[in-house]
Amino acid sequence: MTVEAQAAPVVSYGRLIPVVVHFDDLDALGLLHNARYPVMVERAWSALWHEQGFTFEGDWQAAGDFCNAVKELRITYEAPVTKPGSYAVHLWLERLGNTGLTYGFRFCSADGAVTYAHGTRVLVRLDAATLRPASWGEEFRTVGRELLRPAG
Template sequence: MPVRWRDLDAFNHVNNSKYLSYLEEARLHWMIGVPGQGMDDHVAPVVAAAQLNYRRPIAWPAQVVVELFVERLGNTSLTVGHRIIDAEDSGVLYCDGHVVMVWIDRESGAAAALPAAVREACSEV
């Protein structure tokens, strides 16, 4: 994923809020591969928590890779671990942490069972 000029802040490195955008983009690309994308007319995923450890600034120009992996598979939630690394040198770690996604009932807003397609996709990772 390319680092865009508009991602920079006044200190001339990627603004911390953009890291969340990079993670969102990677999760969405993963979700596209899940049958039904883990949602339907009744249930959908929401981000319940995000934890990011900023390890070093990302300068421009750069290409980054976002690695995703399953940390925890629950009854209604999925904890997705992540690492943002340099595309040319995988030893350069910019960020790590995790995001907790909870599936909710669209009508009531209450937690809903993790869809079978999501559970299956997570076991393939």
């Protein structure tokens, strides 16, 4: 296996985004604290969207598709993370609707081979002025379609 293959693992759908677990992410038992998993998943999504040209710079009116809210979060913990170091978050979309989406995630080893936790999160796109559901923009939908998990 080449160094490039190790540095950029391949998944059959979605994206594998590198993340780092720091010593202070661990709890008193030396395990990655359960509340840190969603934070790391959020950071991975932010990195992926930023890479695609979507950013938030503090202005909700200008945020466009970044003006959204979490409707639901589900996470299942499969194995403990017991040390700091390099890991990854595997990200994909399960569903891309008009005003909402469901994404899937796996917190995993850097190569994607070991799953420590997995789950889904439902987001609703909001109009910044009314905080009511609004449609995703076409550019966002185009990128989103590329992240959809294949049926089956």
